[in-house]
Amino acid sequence: MSLGLLLVGLIVGADRPNDGKAEWTETKRAAAESIEARKEEIASQARRIWELAELAFQERKSSTLLADALESSGFEVERGVAGMETAFVATFGKGKPVIALLAEFDALPGLSQRAEPYRKEDPRRDAGHGCGHNLFGVASVGAAIAVKEVMVEKGLEGTLRVYGCPAEEGGGGKSYLVREGLFDDVDAALHWHPSSSNDAGPRTTLAVIRFRVRFKGKSAHASAAPEQGRSALDAIELMSVGVNFLREHIPSDVRIHHVITEGGKRPNVVPENAEAWYYIRAPRMATAKEVFARVRRIADGAALMTDTKSTILKVTGAHEILPNEPLARLVDGNFRLIGPPQFSEEERSFAQSLRESLGLADDVDLREGARGPVSDAISGFREHGTKGSTDVGDVSWSVPTAGALVATAPRGVPLHSWGFVASAGSSIGVRGAVTAAKVLALSAIDLFEQPKLLDAGKEDFRRRKGTAPFEPLLESGPPPKSVDP
Secondary structure (H helix, E strand, O other): OOOOOOOEOOEOOOOEOOOOOOOOOHHHHHHHHHHHHOHHHHHHHHHHHHHHOOOOOOOHHHHHHHHHHHHHOOOEEEEOHHHOOOOEEEEEEEOOOEEEEEEEOOOEOOOOOOOOOOOOOOOOOOOEOOOOHHHHHHHHHHHHHHHHHHHHHHOOOEEEEEEEEOOOOOOOHHHHHHHOOOOOOOOEEEEEEEEOOOEOOOEEOOEEEEEEEEEEOEOOEOOOOHHHOEOHHHHHHHHHHHHHHHHHHOOOOOEEEEEEEEOOOOOOEOOOEEEEEEEEEEOOHHHHHHHHHHHHHHHHHHHHHHOOEEEEEEEEEEOOOOOOHHHHHHHHHHHHHHOOOOOOHHHHHHHHHHHHHOOOOOOOEOOOOEOOOOOOOOOOEOOEEOOOOOOHHHHHOOOOEEEEEEEOOOOOOOOOOHHHHHHHOOHHHHHHHHHHHHHHHHHHHHHHHOHHHHHHHHHHHHHHHOOOOOOOOOOOOOOOOOOOO
16 A cells, blocks of 8 residues: 655655546446436536535535435435435445445535635625535535436436535545445445645545533632632643644654634633634544644643643544555546636636735746636646545545546635635636536446446556545444534
């Protein structure tokens, strides 16, 4: 297994042509035409979920919209799976192979934004689709419906599944699906993600451990009797100082970030309770666990210094994505067959205005060697990594998995920003989603029609994973009802 160090935007292996050639077939052409014919429906669904902007584990209307669309198209839908109200599994067909498409639909808090190329909050909502999951889910569903149609028309054998995956943003919905064994009979899983570039090379991510640390102190009047108080907030702040000193003595590609979710109510009351929410990310889960152990000791030290008590709560995580080169070549080949999204002059003008609003320079995209406000090229095929994390990682350690990044936002616009929210609600985002639906559909059809592709993917999966059993990093018990405090 050779994952190497995980460096965003840097190439682990040099760009090289994709040796696996994808070709048009009658079946694949029919699926692409079906998606093109329903692009207005895809746009309407994407816009509706963008407007709903429902948070992790609370995506009731968004989940229902997608599940209903699949059910009305002939899929058998099981809702509320793995103890999550908004999770579902939609199935069509029977027997082998079993091909899975992943669908996400949760938003992020604090990213209210209108679909405008400048900062303008929407007073109707606090949340926004800063990761473009309103596009993710509808593209996967659109692909599935098109594949189902050609399975019926051409008599393709096998099982097609769509996994409705809630709470990717900090909740790890897919990890609970894995824990419940819902991927045990899957032969391959396909996914995609909105981006500001186009890329289908074998891509990995950072593993992440999420946890909360809570300090318990003793309240008192902050001026009249401070000696009787024990500040839980002081413990939070001392822990932060300790973690900042730790950064010098951990690998440079490890990321640690936190927010304080509780720190007292009034300055004149010594805070009895305080809580912080931490993420630790690293190229491999083993490294993340080592750093987590050290951070826990820092929390203990902060409690000792402040005469408070510390408790670690809600420990969950997601492993790094396990790349799969044969399946990545398949997806990359079909991406090149379809071509990157083609944006109108009006959309390019929107993109340029948005980039200017964010202060992005009119530079050259180092990964694509291209200029312009939106990506109009597909990156060279290479194994590489990003600094983000996703619960797709846990799926990839369970079954052979591959996916693509598709441009749904102007070049350089970061995920989890108002600019990405605006793009996800615009026609730029929809064009990317329609392209992604076609790439997923064509790749799924190839897996149904060419067993050798699945065999190669499974062999690469076995080689990289090894023989150790995989278990998601989750606390015992049911999934939470909400991620945010």
